[in-house]
Structure formats: structure tokens, C-alpha cells
Amino acid sequence: MTMPVTQCLLKLHEDHHNLEDYQGGVPRWCSGCGDNAILAAVQRLCRDEDLSPERTVFVSGIGCSSRFPHYMKTYGFHGIHGRAFPVAEGIKMARPDLTVFVNTGDGDCCSIGAGHWIHAIRYNMNMTVMLHDNHVYGLTKKQASPTSPIGFKSNTTPRGSYLNALNPLTVTLGVQNVSFVAQAVDWVPEVLYDIISAAYHHRGFSFVRIIQRCPEFLPKMFESWLADPQKTLLLTHANGLTLTPELSRTYKNQLAHDPSNIDRAREIASGEDPIPVGILYRNPEVPCYEDVRHAGQMRTPEHIRVGLEAELDRFTVWPKNAEPAQRAV
Amino acid sequence: MNETMTMAPAASAGRRPAPGASPNEAVTLAEHIVEVISDSGEGAQRCGQSLGVIAAKMGNGIWTTEIIPAEIQPPARSVAGASGIRIRMGSGKVTNGGDETDLVVAFNEQALLGRVHAGELKAGCTILLESMWRGHRDPKIVASYVETVELLHKGGFRVYEVPLEDACSKLVADSRRGKNMFVLGILCSIYSLDLDLARDQIAVTFGKKDAKVITVSQGLLDAGHAWAETNLDFKYRIPVVPVTEPLIVVNGNTALGLGVLASGMDICAMYPITPATSTSHYLSECFERIGGLVHQAEDEIAACAFAVGASYAGKCAVTITSGPGYSLKQEVIGLAIMAEIPLVVINVQRGGPSTGQPTKAEQSDLLASCFGSHGDAPKVVMAVSGIEDCFYAVITARKIAEIFNTVVVLLSDANLATAQQPFPRPQFTEDWLAPPVDQTPVPAGALPYDWDSITGIARRFVPGQPGGMHTLTGLAHDRASHVAYDPTTNEEGLRNRSLKLAALQKTLKTPSVFGDPEGDLLIVGWGSTRGAIEEAVARARVDGLKVSSLHLTFLQPMASGIREILHRFKRVMTIEMNWSDRSEDELIDEDNRRYSALALMLRSRFLVDIDCWSEARGQPIKPATICRVIREKLSS
Ligand SMILES: Cc1ncc(C[n+]2csc(CCOP(=O)(O)OP(=O)(O)O)c2C)c(N)n1
Ligand code: SF4
Numbered sequence: 007m008t009m010p011v012t013q014c015l016l017k018l019h020e021d022h023h024n025l026e027d028y029q030g031g032v033p034r035w036c037s038g039c040g041d042n043a044i045l046a047a048v049q050r051l052c053r054d055e056d057l058s059p060e061r062t063v064f065v066s067g068i069g070c071s072s073r074f075p076h077y078m079k080t081y082g083f084h085g086i087h088g089r090a091f092p093v094a095e096g097i098k099m100a101r102p103d104l105t106v107f108v109n110t111g112d113g114d115c116c117s118i119g120a121g122h123w124i125h126a127i128r129y130n131m132n133m134t135v136m137l138h139d140n141h142v143y144g145l146t147k148k149q150a151s152p153t154s155p156i157g158f159k160s161n162t163t164p165r166g167s168y169l170n171a172l173n174p175l176t177v178t179l180g181v182q183n184v185s186f187v188a189q190a191v192d193w194v195p196e197v198l199y200d201i202i203s204a205a206y207h208h209r210g211f212s213f214v215r216i217i218q219r220c221p222e223f224l225p226k227m228f229e230s231w232l233a234d235p236q237k238t239l240l241l242t243h244a245n246g247l248t249l250t251p252e253l254s255r256t257y258k259n260q261l262a263h264d265p266s267n268i269d270r271a272r273e274i275a276s277g278e279d280p281i282p283v284g285i286l287y288r289n290p291e292v293p294c295y296e297d298v299r300h301a302g303q304m305r306t307p308e309h310i311r312v313g314l315e316a317e318l319d320r321f322t323v324w325p326k327n328a329e330p331a332q333r334a335v
Numbered sequence: 336m337n338e339t340m341t342m343a344p345a346a347s348a349g350r351r352p353a354p355g356a357s358p359n360e361a362v363t364l365a366e367h368i369v370e371v372i373s374d375s376g377e378g379a380q381r382c383g384q385s386l387g388v389i390a391a392k393m394g395n396g397i398w399t400t401e402i403i404p405a406e407i408q409p410p411a412r413s414v415a416g417a418s419g420i421r422i423r424m425g426s427g428k429v430t431n432g433g434d435e436t437d438l439v440v441a442f443n444e445q446a447l448l449g450r451v452h453a454g455e456l457k458a459g460c461t462i463l464l465e466s467m468w469r470g471h472r473d474p475k476i477v478a479s480y481v482e483t484v485e486l487l488h489k490g491g492f493r494v495y496e497v498p499l500e501d502a503c504s505k506l507v508a509d510s511r512r513g514k515n516m517f518v519l520g521i522l523c524s525i526y527s528l529d530l531d532l533a534r535d536q537i538a539v540t541f542g543k544k545d546a547k548v549i550t551v552s553q554g555l556l557d558a559g560h561a562w563a564e565t566n567l568d569f570k571y572r573i574p575v576v577p578v579t580e581p582l583i584v585v586n587g588n589t590a591l592g593l594g595v596l597a598s599g600m601d602i603c604a605m606y607p608i609t610p611a612t613s614t615s616h617y618l619s620e621c622f623e624r625i626g627g628l629v630h631q632a633e634d635e636i637a638a639c640a641f642a643v644g645a646s647y648a649g650k651c652a653v654t655i656t657s658g659p660g661y662s663l664k665q666e667v668i669g670l671a672i673m674a675e676i677p678l679v680v681i682n683v684q685r686g687g688p689s690t691g692q693p694t695k696a697e698q699s700d701l702l703a704s705c706f707g708s709h710g711d712a713p714k715v716v717m718a719v720s721g722i723e724d725c726f727y728a729v730i731t732a733r734k735i736a737e738i739f740n741t742v743v744v745l746l747s748d749a750n751l752a753t754a755q756q757p758f759p760r761p762q763f764t765e766d767w768l769a770p771p772v773d774q775t776p777v778p779a780g781a782l783p784y785d786w787d788s789i790t791g792i793a794r795r796f797v798p799g800q801p802g803g804m805h806t807l808t809g810l811a812h813d814r815a816s817h818v819a820y821d822p823t824t825n826e827e828g829l830r831n832r833s834l835k836l837a838a839l840q841k842t843l844k845t846p847s848v849f850g851d852p853e854g855d856l857l858i859v860g861w862g863s864t865r866g867a868i869e870e871a872v873a874r875a876r877v878d879g880l881k882v883s884s885l886h887l888t889f890l891q892p893m894a895s896g897i898r899e900i901l902h903r904f905k906r907v908m909t910i911e912m913n914w915s916d917r918s919e920d921e922l923i924d925e926d927n928r929r930y931s932a933l934a935l936m937l938r939s940r941f942l943v944d945i946d947c948w949s950e951a952r953g954q955p956i957k958p959a960t961i962c963r964v965i966r967e968k969l970s971s
Contacts, residue, residue, distance in 0.1 A: 030806070031817070060801045063648070068809075075806040076818065081798040082806030083647060085640070086670050092637035096644025096652065097798070099630065100602060101772075104648060104798050122640075125633040305601065305626040307765045313625025314596050314763055321585045321593075322760055323392045325578040 027059055028052045030079040040192030040218030041071055041138055047199040048107070048136075049078070051206060062105045065094040067119060069111035069145045071138030071218070088119030091126040095295075098131045102302040106133040112153040113143045116172055120152075127181040129295040130211045136202065137174055137213065140220035141227060148223040160223075174215045175275035175286060179268065185210035185292040187271065188285045191217045193232055194257075197240070197283060200247055204285055210294055217281060231281060235259065241274065241284025361527050361572040366425035368433050368457075369526075371518060372450055373442035374411045375404055375418035378515030383420030384755065385519055385536050388584050389528050390422070391757045392536070394575030396429035397422060398866070399586075400955070401753035402450075403694045412476070417449030424526065426574040429756065430721065430866025434959040436460055438525070440518050442499070443468060444483035451490070459491050461569075463521065465514075466496035495567065497521070502562055506554055516552045520559020527572045530560055581760040587725045587751030591681060592617040594729025595653055596625065597761065599768030600679070602652040604630045604641040609693040610749040611657040611683035635660035639667035643676055647807065648798050650769040651677040651737045653729070657749075658687045658700060661707075668742050669708035670809045672832060675784070675793065677736035679729065684748040684862075686953055695953030696750035698862050699913040701932035704744045705891045711829055713836045714742040716891040720865035723758035725751060728888075730767045737769060739835045740795050746890075748912070750863040750955045777803035782814040786827070791834030836892045843889055845896030850876055850883030856969055857904035858884040859945070860911065861933055864956055868910055871961030882965050890933070893940065901943045908946040908968055909934040910961060915949045 028049045035041045052062065062080040066072035068087035075082025081104075085093050094108045115123050115137050126135075142160065143149040150160045150167040153174065157166040178187050186208040190201040198216065205212035219228055231237045235256050241263040242249060254260070259280055263270060271287040296302070324330070369386070373379040380401060387399040402419045409416030423433040435457035441447035442465045450456055464487075468480035487494050503510035503517050516537065523533050537552045585593065591614045595603060603622065605615045619629045632638035635656055642652040656664060661682045671678045684700045686692025704716045715735055719728045725747060732743040774797070783796045783805040793814075796803030805816040811828055813819040848857075849869050860868045865886045872884045885900055887893065901907050915931035916923045930938065934947035948964045950956055 059804050061799055063798050064806075065644075076808070078806070079804055081804050083644070084806055084808040084810070085643075086666055086809050089636060089640040089667065092632060092640035093644035093647075095630075095637075096602070096604065096641035096646075097648040098644075099628065099641070100645035100649035100652070101798065121633055122637055125637070299628055299630075300623070301628070303626040305599075307599075307768050310596070310599055310625055310768060311763050311765075313621070314593070317593060317596060317621055318583060318760055321583045321589070323388060323578065323582045323584055323757060325580065328581070 023053055023056055023059065025049055025053050028079050030077045030082075033077045034073065035070060036222045038219065038221040039070070040140065040216070040220070041074065043192040043195055043198060044109075044136060044138060044216055044218065045074065045077055047195060047202050050199060051203055052078075052080070054203075055206065057105055061103065062107070063094075063097055064107045064109060065090050065097065066109040067111070067114035069114050069138075069143070070220075071109055071111040071140070071144070072114060074109035088114055088117070089122065090114065091119060091122040094133055095126065095129060095131055098133060098296055099299065099301045102132070102296045106131075108133055108135040110135065110137055111144070112137065112139045112141065112151045112174070116152040116174055116177075124177075124181055127178055127211055127213070128183045130183045130185050130292050131295050132209050132211070134202070134205045134212045135214065137215045138218045139174060139215050140218045140224065141171070142220055142223045144220050144223060173276065173278075176272060178213050179272050179275055179287060183292050184213075184268075184287065185289045186212040186285075187275070187287040188212075188214045189217070189275075189281070189283055190214055191228075191231070191238065191281065191283055192219055193228070194238070194253075194283070196250065196253060197247065201283075201285065204246075204288075208288060209290060210292055237280045239274075239277070239280040239282045241282055241286065243285070245288070246285040361570040364571050364573050366423065366429070366433070367438065367526070367571060367573060368421060368423045368436045369522065370402070370419060370421045370436045370439040370450065370455075371515070372402065372417055372419040372439060372446045373515075374416050374446060375409070377442055377511060379419035379442070381540065382515035382519045382522075383422050385533070385540055386522050386528075387422045387424075387755055389523065389532050389536050390424045390526070390573075391582060391584055392532050392578065393529060394577045395573055396425040396427050397755070397757065398429040398432050399423075399755040400432040400750070403753075412443045412445040414445050414449040414452065417446040419446075424573050426576065431870060431958065432750075432754065432867075432955050433870075434957045439463070440497075440521070441465065442514065444480050448483060451487075456492070459493060461493045461495070462487060463495045463497050465499045467498065467500035469496070497562075502558060503555060506558055507551055513551070513555050516555035517559035517562075520556040520561070521563040521567075523556070524560045524563035525567065525570060527570060530557070582757040583760050584755055584757045585722065586613075586753050586755045587719070587722050587747055588614040588683065588753070589617050590722050590725035591655070591683075591729055591747065592621075594726040596622065596627070597726065597763065597767050598730045598733040599650070600653050600733055601627050601650050602630065602642065602645040603627070603655060604632050604638040604645070604652065605655045606632050606635045606638045606660060608635070608657045608660045610685055610752040611655050611660070611681065613752065614655050614681070614683070635663035636667060639664035639678075639680070643667055643671050643678055646671070646678050647674075647676050649772050651679060651733050653679040653681060653733070655681040655683070657683050657685045657693075658691060659689070661700060661703065665703075665708045668714065668744075669710060669712045671742050672708065672712045672714055673809045674807045675740040675795065675832070676807075677740050677795075678742045679732045679736050679745060680742060681729070681745045681747065683752050684746060686951065692953050694749060696748045696863065696955060697913055697951055697953065698746075698748060698864070698911050698932070699951070700746065701861070701890060701913070702935070704746060705936065711833070713833050714744060714891070715739070715836065715839060715889075716744045716746065717888055718746040718862040718890055719751060720862055720886055720888065721758075722751065722754065722756040724888075726758070726761060733769060735839060739792060739839055741832075741835055746862060748863050772799070773797055774799045776801040783807070783816045784812065784814045784828075784831075786814065786831035789834075790838035791831035792838060793831070840892035840894065843892070843894035845894050845900070846885055846887060848883050848885055848900055851881065852883070852900070853903035854881035854883050855905045856880075856882040856965065857901065857907045858882065858961070858965065859887065859907060859909045859933060859937065860884065861887045861890055862912075864910060864912060867956050867958045868961055870958040871965060874958065874962050875965045880965060880969060882969070887933070890936070898941050898943075901937070901941055901945070906946065906968065907937075907943060908948055909937065910956065910964065911947065911949040912951060912956060913949050914951050915947045
């Protein structure tokens with residue numbers, strides 16, 4: 007079917023999406039919750055990339071942060087606690103044509119879903135992952151999470167938490183097949199946007215840990231970081247972040263880091279103060295599991311019939327002299 | 336039926352093969368049960384499987400059952416190491432493994448003892464025993480061998496010592512690996528099977544290997560046959576009904592795999608677990624060739640979630656597991672039910688609880704399947720009762736899952752997993768297949784959970800459909816898929832998810848009664864026990880007992896008409912392979928007795944005083960055992 011040029015242009019215009027096309031329900035997060043900033047950045051990204059809402063799926067687990075898909079106007083899958091990754095993998099395997107995002111909390115990803123997290127890195131399926139790391143269980147009202155700092159007083163650790171925090175960056179960087187790791191903070195929206203955008207453009211499992219404020223349960227946690235820009239270490243590189251002059255003026259603590267250098271990435275990732283922000287690692291060469299497995303093949307009924315008949319042939323006992331001549335033993 | 340019983344038990348126990356002895360006319364038998372027993376790795380199973388196929392080709396009914404050692408790496412020549420296969424051959428259709436064994440070929444006396452101790456050999460059973468151990472250089476082995484043979488003689492068994500090693504070493508370098516084909520030759524001679532068919536079967540079995548392997552194996556076959564012809568003084572013939580249509584010979588797990596292919600499902604997600612895994616092995620080998628895919632996930636939770644994700648975005652997917660894996664999947668199954676995502680879950684049951692008995696058959700996951708997953712989680716539960724059923728049930732399960740947007744649990748068990756029984760080659764039709772993924776625009780104003788007021792069914796919106804965008808959730812939700820905590824919406828969701836089972840139930844046919852429609856006793860069963868129950872009922876009816884049986888494929892929902900059937904019998908009893916309290920135990924009374932699963936379900940639904948008899952011995956219930964139970968029940 008051919009279409010006159012004017013109509014094509016009209017259609018293009020119609021198909022172009024605005025911010026409202028991605029705005030779903032009104033967010034019910036606490037005011038000042040870092041999740042709001044992440045939502046804003048993602049909606050902007052969808053608009054800028056002109057993602058088709060019907061071909062985009064946001065997958066999450068359970069937690070405050072996992073409410074995320076409800077606030078998008080795309081397809082969403084708000085599943086169960088800890089299992090966002092395998093659900094997203096199944097979606098991607100069945101439908102590699104869909105754009106898949108995963109929103110997960112530090113409890114969801116690093117505690118109950120930790121096994122899936124490790125394997126999701128290995129599978130390296132093409133999806134953009136946002137770890138909303140608020141260092142606490144928000145939805146269930148203030149229990150220690152694996153990323154809570156030691157000594158953190160919560161409802162389950164009233165005398166302070168007992169263990170050192172798990173570092174999601176070094177863990178991710180330690181897994182075979184890791185292909186993209188970045189860190190962002192919710193309170194620098196421009197950089198947050200740039201990093202999520204870089205993650206989206208990377209083909210593979212793009213893991214972004216976002217340090218996310220939870221004013222409800224950890225109101226003072228990141229105060230000093232907000233007050234002192236020197237406590238944020240911006241990673242810059244021609245292949246990484248390029249900063250606007252204004253940002254460069256505020257965040258003077260900068261480090262040139264080549265994201266292809268995994269050893270250096272691991273070193274930087276282990277630093278907690280200042281917080282490294284930027285792209286730590288990127289390797290576009292790691293194969294994606296859905297490609298390795300040839301996902302998304304079209305199967306016609308004829309294709310299935312022929313395959314099934316061939317399999318049945320292997321197990322068939324033919325009546326004497328009725329064996330089909332063409333059958334290859 | 337049981338003509339084998341007329342076979343004379345060892346008149347002169349302890350015969351040696353008589354060189355030159357030519358058997359008289361072959362004795363005609365209605366059926367016979369043969370076992371080939373060895374240490375694992377000696378090819379007994381391949382021998383038995385070939386024997387089964389050859390007999391099937393000739394027109395015998397067969398049922399083969401694998402004998403799996405109790406330990407993973409049992410020491411050689413040990414009682415616990417008995418590995419092998421049992422083949423029941425009959426002149427008509429064979430629906431189960433039958434009672435005790437009539438003839439056994441054993442590669443060593445210890446593995447054989449394993450079978451004797453298990454009570455698996457019929458009194459007077461014929462034993463062909465590898466005689467090499469008599470001349471072994473280790474005097475302990477010689478002593479053990481001699482002592483065992485002595486014991487067997489005394490026990491009334493008809494023992495033939497056969498120089499397997501000796502004969503085979505003349506033909507092959509590694510006689511340990513060639514014996515099985517020599518034994519196949521012996522068995523072909525004993526059961527008067529067509530040697531040409533056997534040669535062809537060897538060519539098929541070793542088709543992937545080089546021609547030399549085939550020639551050598553055929554040589555061993557011929558040698559075994561010749562040896563038996565000259566050295567054995569008996570021969571049987573089981574009348575055949577010539578095969579007129581192509582038959583499929585596979586075990587239950589392969590049949591499940593073929594069913595997955597035929598259902599048009601694209602994705603199977605699994606985590607290895609016995610006894611379900613061989614289905615995935617089979618699928619891994621062939622599924623990709625026709626555009627499907629097996630994903631081995633990091634655990635069963637992930638496998639189930641992966642399948643749910645795949646179903647949500649495309650066609651209904653399947654996840655396959657056994658007991659412990661089924662437990663792990665429960666939460667995700669609940670999600671699929673709540674969010675109304677089609678999903679097929681195959682559970683090849685094994686002994687439980689916990690790690691239980693991985694290689695043994697049990698029917699103890701029925702209640703977990705029907706009522707498992709927290710909250711009210713209505714799902715469809717079906718059970719397969721034979722090998723052919725394994726194939727077609729997957730196709731049905733996929734259809735139901737997709738029509739009703741719900742979870743269908745398909746129960747098989749370790750018994751069917753490895754049992755082989757021929758069935759007519761299926762004739763493919765396109766309506767077995769899943770329809771293509773709907774990508775048409777959703778009409779304006781349509782809602783993702785627009786439940787039909789009568790059936791509770793709602794059309795599913797799939798990613799990619801313009802206008803269908805919504806966020807699916809495992810939280811209580813309204814028709815727009817918005818999270819809703821108000822009591823009315825909550826009940827609306829519960830009502831509609833529950834109604835779907837009723838809607839399916841209205842389409843189910845009343846299962847037919849085996850035997851008269853009324854009588855003194857009705858036996859009710861489900862799953863793999865069907866063949867044994869019906870055989871037992873048939874035997875009891877020949878003896879004049881007014882007993883019938885009913886076998887359920889749909890356990891949830893149950894078809895209409897069952898209530899009326901139950902009421903037409905004076906007594907009703909389930910027979911199941913799971914645990915139920917024994918009334919003779921001191922503490923057990925009507926107030927605390929735990930009934931077996933199906934009995935519990937039937938009692939609660941139909942308010943009929945249904946008794947149960949169950950056994951959890953890890954192996955298929957024998958028809959003779961059921962006959963005894965029937966008699967006891969009728970005389971109590
Ligand atoms: C199987 C299971 N266990 C526990 C819970 C309760 N639960 C819900 S959210 C949550 C933790 C949420 O913390 P996190 O993932 O960090 O997300 P946040 O709320 O902080 O965004 C827990 C324990 C659950 N829903 N399911
Ligand atoms: S509790 Fe914390 S994480 Fe949850 S919405 Fe409120 S601020 Fe955000």
C-alpha cells in the first residue's frame with residue numbers, strides 16, 4: 007500500500023508522542039521521594055525517544071519503587087516481590103520486539119531477588135534496569151535492607167543493623183557477562199536522565215543503580231551529599247557522560263574514566279564517599295541471550311506440523327509393509 | 336487373563352542349560368512379564384526397550400517400566416544397584432505394569448537379589464543368570480554366587496545359568512557392553528519373535544552410530560538367538576493381533592514433550608528435577624529445530640516467572656517440574672491466576688514431602704495442586720492416566736489455559752514418566768495449535784478485565800496491541816486493572832476468577848463408569864493407576880463381584896454427573912498412591928483419620944461417605960493388590 011507524502015507526514019505527526027502520552031496514574035509516593043525524579047526522567051526519555059507506548063513494557067516487583075509501572079501509560083507488569091527479572095526475561099524472550107524496562111528496589115533486587123539478579127546479568131538480555139536504592143524497605147515501613155549502612159536503626163534492627171552494606175555495583179561488576187553498569191543519584195536530574203538514556207541505548211542488560219532518597223524513613227541519609235557537591239564524583243569520558251558547563255561548575259569533583267576498563271570500574275565502584283556517579287562499565291560486545299537463543303522466530307502451523315511429523319516418525323512402529331518409502335531411518 | 340499362573344513352577348529346580356536340547360512346541364501364553372536386571376550402564380534398559388518395540392511391532396500389547404536403582408552411584412554387583420527394565424507383553428492391549436515377574440534375565444546375582452527381596456518375582460519365576468561369576472578369580476564372589484544360586488533353587492525358582500560373558504567375548508572386545516544384545520537374541524528366541532524385525536530395530540536404535548556398531552550388535556543378537564535355540568528347553572508364544580495402523584512407542588515424559596510440540600506452545604521454562612527432567616531433555620533436543628525454546632532457569636521460581644512473562648507477552652508457555660519444584664512455583668502460580676495469565680504447569684509427581692523419593696511414583700501433590708498458593712486461587716487441575724493421554728492432555732491444557740486465561744496444572748507421575756505403551760499415531764490438526772498472538776488494536780473504552788457477567792472470562796490485552804496499555808498487577812484490581820482495595824471490587828475479582836472454573840465445568844463430559852453403572856462397590860481413581868484399577872475390576876467382575884470403577888481426568892473442576900454415579904453404588908472407595916491413615920492404628924478414628932487426597936475432595940464435595948485405600952510404596956499399585964483390596968472391602 008502506498009501513501010501520499012502529505013498523509014505520511016500527517017501520520018508521523020500523529021505518531022509523535024508527548025509527555026502526557028506516557029503519564030499514567032498520579033504517583034502516590036511521599037513528597038520528596040526520589041522515585042518521583044526517576045519517573046520524570048523516564049517519561050522524558052520515552053518522549054525523546056518517541057517510544058511506542060504499546061510496544062513498551064515496564065516490569066517491576068513489589069515495593070514503593072515497584073509501583074512505577076502504574077504511573078506510566080505504557081504496558082506494565084507489577085508482579086511479585088523479587089521476581090521482576092525472570093518475568094522481564096520471559097517477556098523479552100517471547101517478544102524481542104518489545105522495549106523492556108525493569109524497576110526494582112534494593113530489597114526486591116538485592117535480597118529476595120538476588121539469585122535472579124545474578125543470573126539476569128549473565129543472560130544479558132536487552133533491557134534497561136533501574137535499581138531504586140533507598141537503603142531501606144519503604145513499603146513495609148522501615149526494615150533494614152541489604153544496602154542499609156551498618157548501624158542503621160530500623161524496626162527490625164532497633165539497636166542498629168549488624169552487617170556491612172552490600173554494594174550492588176561491585177556485585178554486578180563481578181558477574182560474568184556484565185555489559186553495562188552505571189550509578190546515578192535522584193537529586194541531579196540532568197545526569198540521571200543522561201545515564202538512563204545511555205542505559206537505554208546500550209544493547210544488553212543495562213544496570214543503573216540510582217541512589218534514591220526516602221525522606222519518610224531516612225530523611226537525613228543523604229543530606230551531607232546534597233549539601234556538599236564535592237562528595238559526588240562525576241565520571242566523565244567522551245564515551246560516557248559529557249557535562250553541561252553549569253553542572254561542571256557545581257560538581258567540580260570529576261574523574262575521567264573510560265567505561266571499557268573493567269578493573270578501573272571495579273575500583274571506582276568500591277568507593278562510597280564520594281559517591282561515583284556516571285557510567286562505570288560498558289561492553290557492547292557481550293552477546294544477548296535472546297540473540298543466542300534466536301528468540302522471536304515466526305512459526306507457521308505448517309512449520310510446526312512438519313516438525314511434529316518428523317518427531318513422530320522417530321517413534322513410529324509401522325504395520326508390516328506399510329512403512330512409508332520416503333522415511334529416512 | 337492370568338494364564339501365566341498355569342506355567343509349571345520349577346519342577347526340577349536348578350537346571351543347567353542342556354546343550355542340544357530342543358524345546359518342544361512353544362507354549363501359548365496370554366501374557367508374560369519379563370525383566371532384564373543388571374548394574375547400571377550394562378544396557379539392560381536398551382535391551383528391554385528394544386524387546387518391547389519388537390513385540391509391539393509384531394502386534395503384542397506392551398507396557399515397559401524402568402527399574403531405577405535406589406542409589407545414584409551404586410557399587411557394582413550390589414543389591415541396591417538393581418537397574419533394568421520390566422516388559423509386560425500381552426496378546427491384547429496392556430494398560431499397566433501388571434503383577435510379579437514371570438521371567439528374569441540377570442547380569443549378576445546381587446542385583447537379582449534386589450528384585451527377589453523386593454518381592455517382585457513370581458513364585459517359580461524363571462531366572463536366566465549370567466554364570467561368569469562361578470569362575471571368578473575372587474573366591475568371595477564365587478562363594479556369593481554359588482550360595483545365591485543355591486538359595487534360589489531352594490526358593491523354588493527355575494534357574495538357568497547362562498555363559499553370557501563367555502559367548503559374547505568371542506564376538507566383541509568389550510563384552511560388558513555387548514551382552515544386552517545377546518540377551519535380546521535369547522529373549523527373541525524364547526518369545527518366538529521375528530528375528531528380522533529385531534535386526535531392523537537394532538538398526539533404528541543405533542541409527543546415529545556407525546554401521547559397524549549395528550553389524551556387531553546384530554551379530555550378538557543372532558548369537559544369542561542361536562544359543563537359546565540350542566540350549567533352552569522351553570519357548571513361548573504370545574498371540575498377536577497384527578498391527579494395522581502406525582503406532583507411537585514412547586514413554587510418558589516423551590509423550591508430554593510431543594504434546595508440547597503439538598500444542599503450538601513456543602516456550603518451555605524449567606529447572607532440572609527428577610522425574611520431570613527427561614521431558615525437558617527431549618524438548619531441548621528437538622524444540623529449537625521447529626522454532627521453540629527450552630529455557631533452563633536458575634531455579635523453579637524463575638522458571639515459572641519466565642513462563643508467566645512469556646505467556647503475558649505472547650502465547651501460553653509451559654513450565655515443567657516435580658514436587659519440590661512445584662512448591663517453589665506456588666507464589667508465581669498465584670500471580671498468574673490473579674492477573675489472569677494463561678499458563679500450563681506440568682508436575683510429574685514423585686514421592687514427598689521434601690526431597691522424598693525422587694525416582695519413585697506417588698500421587699501426593701493433588702491437594703497442593705488444587706488448593707496450593709495462598710488466598711483463593713482457583714485453577715484447573717488435570718491428571719493423565721496413560722501414555723497416550725500424556726500427549727493429548729498437554730494440547731487440552733494449553734487450550735483451556737488460553738480460553739480461560741488461567742493456570743492449568745497437569746499431573747503425571749514417576750510411573751508414567753518412564754513407562755512405554757504404544758498408541759495410535761496422532762493425526763495432526765491445526766486446531767491443536769495456539770492462535771497467533773493478538774496484535775489488533777483494542778477498541779476505545781475496552782477494559783483489560785472486562786469480566787463477562789456469566790462466565791467471568793475477560794479478553795486478554797497483549798503488549799503490542801494499540802490502545803490496550805495497562806499495568807497488570809498481582810494486587811486486587813478493578814476492570815481497568817487499577818489497584819483497588821475496596822470490598823466490592825475485591826469480591827468482584829474473586830467472583831469472576833472463580834466463575835471461570837464453573838464455566839469450564841459446564842463443558843466437561845461426565846466420565847464413564849468402567850463396568851456396570853450400579854453395584855456393590857465403586858472404585859474411584861485418578862492418574863496413572865487407571866490401567867491397574869480397571870484390570871483389577873475386570874478380574875473381580877469375572878469372579879462375579881459387583882464392582883465398577885470411575886477414573887477422573889479433571890480433578891478441578893469436576894464434571895457434572897459424578898454425584899449421581901456415586902449414589903448408584905452401595906459403597907465407594909478411592910484407590911490412590913499416597914498416604915492415608917490406617918484405621919487399625921491405635922490412635923486413628925473417624926475424628927482424626929486423614930483420608931487420601933481424592934477421597935477428601937470427593938467427601939467434601941458430594942457429602943458421600945467415601946472410604947479410601949492407599950499405598951505409598953513408591954511403585955505402581957499392582958492389579959492383584961487392588962483385587963485383594965476389592966475383595967476385602969466387599970467382605971467387610
Ligand atoms: C514474598 C514476599 N515477602 C515479603 C513481602 C513484603 N514486602 C513487600 S515490599 C518489601 C520490601 C520492599 O523494599 P524494597 O524492595 O527496597 O522497595 P522500596 O519499598 O524500598 O521501594 C517487602 C519485604 C512480599 N510482598 N512478598
Ligand atoms: S516510604 Fe520512602 S520510598 Fe516509599 S514512597 Fe515514601 S519516601 Fe518513597
